[in-house]
Amino acid sequence: MLHVSRLQRRDNPFDPEMTEADVDRLLTIPPFSRIGSSQFPSSDPLRDILHFSTGLRSYRNGDLVVRKGDYGNSAFFIISGAVRVVLDDIPETLLGRRESKRGGLLGALLKRWRHPKGPEVRQSSSYVAQFGQGSGHGSTAKKNVSFLQDVPRILQGRTSVLIESGEFFGEIAALGRTPRTATILAEGDCELLEIQWQGLRDLRKRAPELKQHIDTLYRERALETHLQEMDIFRDLNQEQIKQIAASTAFASYGEFDWYGDYKRLVKDGESGSIEHEPVIAEEGTYVNGVILVRSGFARISRRYGQGDQ
Numbered sequence: 001m002l003h004v005s006r007l008q009r010r011d012n013p014f015d016p017e018m019t020e021a022d023v024d025r026l027l028t029i030p031p032f033s034r035i036g037s038s039q040f041p042s043s044d045p046l047r048d049i050l051h052f053s054t055g056l057r058s059y060r061n062g063d064l065v066v067r068k069g070d071y072g073n074s075a076f077f078i079i080s081g082a083v084r085v086v087l088d089d090i091p092e093t094l095l096g097r098r099e100s101k102r103g104g105l106l107g108a109l110l111k112r113w114r115h116p117k118g119p120e121v122r123q124s125s126s127y128v129a130q131f132g133q134g135s136g137h138g139s140t141a142k143k144n145v146s147f148l149q150d151v152p153r154i155l156q157g158r159t160s161v162l163i164e165s166g167e168f169f170g171e172i173a174a175l176g177r178t179p180r181t182a183t184i185l186a187e188g189d190c191e192l193l194e195i196q197w198q199g200l201r202d203l204r205k206r207a208p209e210l211k212q213h214i215d216t217l218y219r220e221r222a223l224e225t226h227l228q229e230m231d232i233f234r235d236l237n238q239e240q241i242k243q244i245a246a247s248t249a250f251a252s253y254g255e256f257d258w259y260g261d262y263k264r265l266v267k268d269g270e271s272g273s274i275e276h277e278p279v280i281a282e283e284g285t286y287v288n289g290v291i292l293v294r295s296g297f298a299r300i301s302r303r304y305g306q307g308d309q
Helices: 006-011 020-026 046-052 104-113 151-155 171-176 197-206 208-221 223-228 238-246 258-268
Strands: 054-059 064-066 074-086 131-133 146-148 160-164 183-196
Touching: 006 046, 020 046, 046 054, 046 197, 054 074, 064 074, 074 171, 074 197, 171 197, 171 208, 183 197, 197 208, 208 223, 223 238
Parallel strands: none
Antiparallel strands: 054 183, 064 183, 074 160, 074 183, 131 146
């Protein structure tokens, strides 16, 4: 497993403009105010994670926060204000990019491994005439924020959801380094905390209350929508979807650094080995539920002679 040491965080801050005063302020805001510093080792304290693995972002109405289809390497916490999640597709040209051809599974994996290392911002120079220069401010990253013009027209006829202060979003794409599943715009002025995926991983690992907070928000906000979009549940009514959501449990297997090990295995010619992979469901055991892969990859293996196939 890859480990981010205290020195590594200090040498490569996510946002060089974060200050100790910013950290003090974050520690007064729930859920961070409820996290005990004793839960973190002295080699990688809570303050260091907040100082060197997060960044403050300010947006104004119509600013584009994340764009559907972009690969995520960070999550966001809403300190103040609100954002609007657009669930329906927006034409590619309105989002400032050309229609792209699908590159297949190999292309998707290569893109995943080559995810950008810096804060997730979009270069305004690559956007088309539908965009104006954004108004984000307060850090180097925010100078490249862009906004959509005539947002009411773009949202007309499209399903969207408002999420407000105290909530997280983008954590699934950040931890799995998967494409964003929705475009998210600032709804009025808002301030967000952008959290680098390594920092989010370590916060969830050391602070069970934060993990529970994020999982609860996901259950309340997005689980029913996610279930309803799946083919096997598409014909169920809302009450049936609610019953399934109420009976759903979350579990994580393996490490979010899996791609580093996978690259090493491929290089060493051991990509077929499953000796060190955690077992999700074991062949021959009693079936007591259906497992849905929310993010990441899983391997299906059957016993074959003295080995596995």
